[in-house]
Amino acid sequence: MTARFRGVRRRTLDLCAGLSAEDLQIQSMADASPGKWHLAHTSWFFEQFVLARDPAWKPRNEAWLYLFNSYYQSVGPMHARPQRGLLSRPSLDEVLAYRRYVDDAVGELLASHADAELTTLVELGLQHEQQHQELLLTDIKHAFWCNPLRPAYHAAPATEARAPVPLRFITGREGIVETGHDGEGFAFDNETPRHRELLHPHALANRLVTNAEYLAFVREGGYREPGLWLSDGWATVQREGWQHPLYWDDDLSREFTLAGMQALSPHAPVCHLSYYEADAFARWAGARLPTEAEWESAAGQVAVLGNLQETGRLHPAPAEPGDDMLQMYGDVWEWTASPYISYPGFHPLPGSLGEYNGKFMCGQWVLRGGSCATPRGHVRASYRNFFPPHARWQFSGLRLGQDR
């Protein structure tokens, strides 16, 4: 556990290697947070939920408990989210020292008192940190895109030209299936309890929808045809003037990536779609989005491998040929047809950690499978990510489903 703890914590710092104190200061919208805040908040999480279990624990800095609490009402009030970018103090150096301080204290605890409860909490803290690793990447991407200079986070990785993989629909299981976390290894509370679901006859596409496919939708007027859209989606398209995915150039030939502006790769998965766009595309294509139970049933039969954060690509890549379900993990989070609600018999974690997932079960949709920014070992078949239907700054795309 200690090695894993050190490794995950170090990984977060590694992701900031090319970023200056100024880069880590900025917050481009209320939904995103500054990198420095991610660095501090993930440490606060360990302080609040691991170290402060010791009644004798003295906080590093009382005020920081307030500044770096995200949304845990039951542990106290918190700094307003849209104002995180104004905290030039504490400085990056102070935050890095805070990280080391927390690392040392948790390390000591692991060395001396590693009971099951501690291990569980530390593991939760690491999973939490991995979520913030992904957010750190999506948030800096958005912030850099807001800068007319369109700076690059890293050098463009080498890519190989690949022939497109033909689209096939693969019939899924039907009838009652067990779904949700099966109890082995870590899972968030929202993946539980494991329970029975009834699958109706269906099939899922063997791979993700590509830029070339989505471009056809754009070119054939998909963004101008209200009949393809949910009512709220159409209102959003009109209000925001959407004409293509977030980060695409208006000329439809280039997109903003963590390596700066790059040519749109036709057979790479389309990315940075809202639920509204994924849903409209599926309708246009005569298909639908998979339900999360359908997706999970298929995903359970595939190894958890793919274009995840560790490839260093940090951008979705064309499918590699294969007969199975492809691209189930990594590349892009896949919007499902399932609103994010609790599983039958769900109970949040006890205490303040019960605020982690349950209170967000309204107005969001489930995404599955992880993305090119998700750390390896963090995602699994039962993993439920969730975002509001208009959100586009995550690495989000889609796979088609069908009734059978």
Add this chain to the structure above:
Amino acid sequence: MTARFRGVRRRTLDLCAGLSAEDLQIQSMADASPGKWHLAHTSWFFEQFVLARDPAWKPRNEAWLYLFNSYYQSVGPMHARPQRGLLSRPSLDEVLAYRRYVDDAVGELLASHADAELTTLVELGLQHEQQHQELLLTDIKHAFWCNPLRPAYHAAPATEARAPVPLRFITGREGIVETGHDGEGFAFDNETPRHRELLHPHALANRLVTNAEYLAFVREGGYREPGLWLSDGWATVQREGWQHPLYWDDDLSREFTLAGMQALSPHAPVCHLSYYEADAFARWAGARLPTEAEWESAAGQVAVLGNLQETGRLHPAPAEPGDDMLQMYGDVWEWTASPYISYPGFHPLPGSLGEYNGKFMCGQWVLRGGSCATPRGHVRASYRNFFPPHARWQFSGLRLGQDR
């Protein structure tokens, strides 16, 4: 069909009997519409979807097709919803003449060409009109509440004091059930197809939650405890300053009704709750909301009777004693734990009428059972009403559910 057509259409006018042209002109919020607009729009619906099927049909007034279209993008553009209250022209008299004109033309058609397709469309138009009868009542209630004079829509109906019915939980069916419309009689497209659902072990309360029960929640600080609320709900409570249900007086002893300000009746169902409030109350009570499949399974075993519009009460009433599930129909729409999404295999109606229900399947929650403002004959076990989670101006309340 002709008699039914005449009857439903007349009923709409009857509901306006005590309202002046000025009362029917006003629009108190974007979600509500003026009474005059309801009168015109329900006629437009017959003109657009019944009369205009005849290629030789000449519209009564071209401009009115624009003014009285609600949200059917595929038949043309429409007047902005928040501006419906500005249409002093056409006058109420012109709108009433328009109604007679449409009534005569549809009557003639029914007398001369009554094929199955026509009957189906007219029936849809009547069901649509019945929905607007309910909205007309909830909208004028809201508008009158915005007037500091708090005028009454009708004289207060006589009420009898009743002893409270003790709360009991009745175990529901478990396993695979058929759900959705069974094909007999009218249904909206969103109630189809009939399909299998898997019910988990559960029980439902024998009656609705009462004012007295909800008052305890209010008095014990329910509106001040974030841990009871969904995150979006808590944000709404804070932003709007909610401290009790809509229409309750701050002194918690009186509420605004269609008969003006009245004393709060302790054993009558609590009403004008948002989903957020219904959900928070259920959590506080150690229970949860029923799913729509659970509700439908229970409702299928009960006759469609209750305190509906025709009682003339237009306000929820205390339960009458009984051993069965009580108050399943009428009184208040019951918030369920189910987001409003499509049933497996759902297909919207063909053509423009496909915009009726399907495009709203995002961001809303299902309510079941009808209310004191719902016309008899309009509601049924499979009926799915839906509103966004913050909506409070409908007659909406809740029944508790439990895992077993």
Add this chain to the structure above:
Amino acid sequence: MTARFRGVRRRTLDLCAGLSAEDLQIQSMADASPGKWHLAHTSWFFEQFVLARDPAWKPRNEAWLYLFNSYYQSVGPMHARPQRGLLSRPSLDEVLAYRRYVDDAVGELLASHADAELTTLVELGLQHEQQHQELLLTDIKHAFWCNPLRPAYHAAPATEARAPVPLRFITGREGIVETGHDGEGFAFDNETPRHRELLHPHALANRLVTNAEYLAFVREGGYREPGLWLSDGWATVQREGWQHPLYWDDDLSREFTLAGMQALSPHAPVCHLSYYEADAFARWAGARLPTEAEWESAAGQVAVLGNLQETGRLHPAPAEPGDDMLQMYGDVWEWTASPYISYPGFHPLPGSLGEYNGKFMCGQWVLRGGSCATPRGHVRASYRNFFPPHARWQFSGLRLGQDR
């Protein structure tokens, strides 16, 4: 005084002759009020400030004191301005009865106790009522314009073709002049005290700017050239998408009038301009707006005659030939280069009536000369009207001025 009182009060009703209860109910924006509210508020003014001086006076209806107070904080709270359009009760009939009630009571008072103080207060009430007569017209014009049917308030008045009057600049007085009300007849407090002003060398145009002249500004890109605009004006043009005066059709050939859509009359004064537009046009024309002191100095030499409300035209008309300053009164209110602030030594009226004018002396600009909607006898050389710089729904235009 009694005859004048009856006459002005009757005139208000005459202006509503062609309007239905529905027309008088609607409020198209927060800046405008429903006709019914104008009818009630002007009566409230007499009740509050004339009748209620008698300590034994019993208000007609306590609640109405709240509903029909506009902005007099010192007499009590008031109904929120943007919600005036929701008051379907009291009905038009009740409001008309209220008017009669107030008329009778004031009439009786005038007959029995007509001391100087009473006469002064009644005269203030009548001047106030005349201001609301003009607002009633501008407000219903705006409301009707919001209706896609573009209804007409009255039949189009006959107009005669007139040759354009050539533009000339007439040199004004220079040096110290007396300005402000000279003490004869009625004046508002903001026209006092009469005081000395220093006029710098200048000249004023002999007539108002015409539609043809303004059209040249539009056609030559005036709305696309930021260098012509004040910074706030340019921001408004961009945000609101202004491309021409309010009420002009996008084809630049027609405009909405109280007689419905009409061809733009080239030599009639341009109308429904904001201060920003008047200022930008003047800059484009190599001129400037007159100061209010310059305007008043010129206006004092001209009879108070012109195209005022009583012509029944209710729209600005081309200048009639003449050697003097033309169109100084009537047609359109003329934006001046003077912010609306107090005169040196200004004291508001004592008591609540001190809220009439003084508290608005921030963020507004002075307009002079009355319009085609101003009643005869209401305007004078010293009269100071004022509106915020973005306001366009009044009959507002401009006359050019120059340094000499």
Add this chain to the structure above:
Amino acid sequence: MTARFRGVRRRTLDLCAGLSAEDLQIQSMADASPGKWHLAHTSWFFEQFVLARDPAWKPRNEAWLYLFNSYYQSVGPMHARPQRGLLSRPSLDEVLAYRRYVDDAVGELLASHADAELTTLVELGLQHEQQHQELLLTDIKHAFWCNPLRPAYHAAPATEARAPVPLRFITGREGIVETGHDGEGFAFDNETPRHRELLHPHALANRLVTNAEYLAFVREGGYREPGLWLSDGWATVQREGWQHPLYWDDDLSREFTLAGMQALSPHAPVCHLSYYEADAFARWAGARLPTEAEWESAAGQVAVLGNLQETGRLHPAPAEPGDDMLQMYGDVWEWTASPYISYPGFHPLPGSLGEYNGKFMCGQWVLRGGSCATPRGHVRASYRNFFPPHARWQFSGLRLGQDR
């Protein structure tokens, strides 16, 4: 000129000495700018208006012309003001290098081609830079105040206890006076032309209003009495919940300063008032604000000395005893009763620099006299500062005036 150029430029850097790259990155509201942006923009000003006069000049970086343009529409488009805080690139180091680059180029030009036009433009650039020195201080003060840690910009300067100076009113000049810049030394275009103004009988207070005096206004309910306020001011008080000056603690005993939270000094000038508050206080005190001409007439008789930026205090200080008008320069900008409009015969500077002042002559009020953040040598009797009436983040206070 070269020495002065070097000196002013260096002074800007000196003001940033205690600030980190993160501190210089943040923007706490749209009205404020990041320190880094101030550093870059002041250099851009020299590049755009001095260096780019040479047709052979190659911009340091084309994109920076866009990023660091503030509001000069005629030289090209500009980065959106509220997004200045998102520019983590260019880095502080790059901006500092840009400053050196511009300094060298301007220095070379001054050494080789110092004609009158160049000198005039460089002087304008330096005056511009001095304005941004003051803004840099007020902006970082606001940003630090938004941080719950309330960090200090500098160590608290030593202060000496001083007895209060009694308030006296000193009669001012009456009749026609010359006002505006007299042609000696630098002035902005808005101080010209020198022209005649008519002063009415008046007197001005011998010193600024103090914290103790303003505290009495607060304690006696000044913020709860609508009759003391302009209508827009009262609406702002209600909407924003103002109960005391910006930066005062709710306990009315402490205030936030550039040295962090400090006890309120009773005899120091009250500071960080809006025009609305200054105006309301004056009304409460039975006085009024001075006009700018009255102020200028008095200020012309006093040496330009006071608690300016160079004292290092960066906070207003109690008046030192004396018989003359005290505190005319420095301490706080004094709100006047004069809207910011052009002087008679005003012409903006030719070309793009004409956008400097003239286009803001709407909706703002004139402030006079400089503040504790204004550099020595920058302010003078004719200097006209201007801000909208709600602005509070400048060092702004008031001196009372009276009619005589």
